[in-house]
Amino acid sequence: MCGIVGYIGYREAWPIVLKGLKRLEYRGYDSAGIALMNNSGQHIYKKAGKVAVLEEFAESQDRSGSVGMGHTRWATHGVPSDRNSHPHTSNNDKLSIIHNGIIENYATLKEELIQRGHEFKSDTDTEVLIHLIEDIQEKTNVDLVEAVRIALNEVVGAYAIVIVSQDHPDMMIAAKKSSPLVIGLGEKDEYYIASDATPIIEHTNKVVYLNDEEITVVRRDGTFEIRS
Ligand code: GLU
Numbered sequence: 001m002c003g004i005v006g007y008i009g010y011r012e013a014w015p016i017v018l019k020g021l022k023r024l025e026y027r028g029y030d031s032a033g034i035a036l037m038n039n040s041g042q043h044i045y046k047k048a049g050k051v052a053v054l055e056e057f058a059e060s061q062d063r064s065g066s067v068g069m070g071h072t073r074w075a076t077h078g079v080p081s082d083r084n085s086h087p088h089t090s091n092n093d094k095l096s097i098i099h100n101g102i103i104e105n106y107a108t109l110k111e112e113l114i115q116r117g118h119e120f121k122s123d124t125d126t127e128v129l130i131h132l133i134e135d136i137q138e139k140t141n142v143d144l145v146e147a148v149r150i151a152l153n154e155v156v157g158a159y160a161i162v163i164v165s166q167d168h169p170d171m172m173i174a175a176k177k178s179s180p181l182v183i184g185l186g187e188k189d190e191y192y193i194a195s196d197a198t199p200i201i202e203h204t205n206k207v208v209y210l211n212d213e214e215i216t217v218v219r220r221d222g223t224f225e226i227r228s
Helices: 013-023 051-058 106-115 126-140 144-154
Strands: 003-008 031-038 041-048 067-073 095-103 157-165 168-177 182-185 191-194 207-209 215-219 224-227
Touching: 003 013, 003 095, 003 157, 003 168, 013 031, 013 051, 013 067, 013 191, 031 051, 031 095, 041 051, 067 095, 067 157, 067 168, 095 126, 106 126, 126 144, 126 157, 144 157, 144 168, 144 215, 168 191
Parallel strands: none
Antiparallel strands: 003 067, 003 191, 031 041, 031 067, 095 157, 157 168, 168 215, 182 191, 182 207, 215 224
């Protein structure tokens, strides 16, 4: 299980998330990736290797946006590679996820989703979860947070996840089970999310440790909601 850093607020997310990933390097990892949301949509950069490799790779890319999430991966399912690095996207690419942990029943879920027309872009257990969330949303017409809740009830395993959606660029969804996740409440309307407090403490000392099986929604308007 490796590192998670997220930011939503009024500042540029890239430098905050990148620095946060560097702070988590002490945990060890094999790949790194960041998703950013800005006016032109979602931008995902991910590379096998060190955070410095990702940093160099993205230097000439669009790194603007005040919503971002980053991950350092320690591969459990799928070799360390660019395509297996997180974030992973759903079938229509609108949703993306970063995940620490293992989805133990991913193979069964993946088989069902393939039969329903989903095409997978990686060999990870993680990608199955974001496709499942999209599938539930399409099948049942529930809102995204509810789709996340239903999907997590179908999943066996351990997770700390953060999800962003192109259709909801002003919010981030986070959830956990048997894998830690911390929310930091910044100045004015901004939130940090991380797998431990290390990347957050330089920004704020107001932190909330999430409980297992709670789903948290943080919004750019400053609202913070917990659903269970
Ligand atoms: N099981 C996931 C993967 O292999 C997440 C690994 C992690 O916790 O970094 O991609």
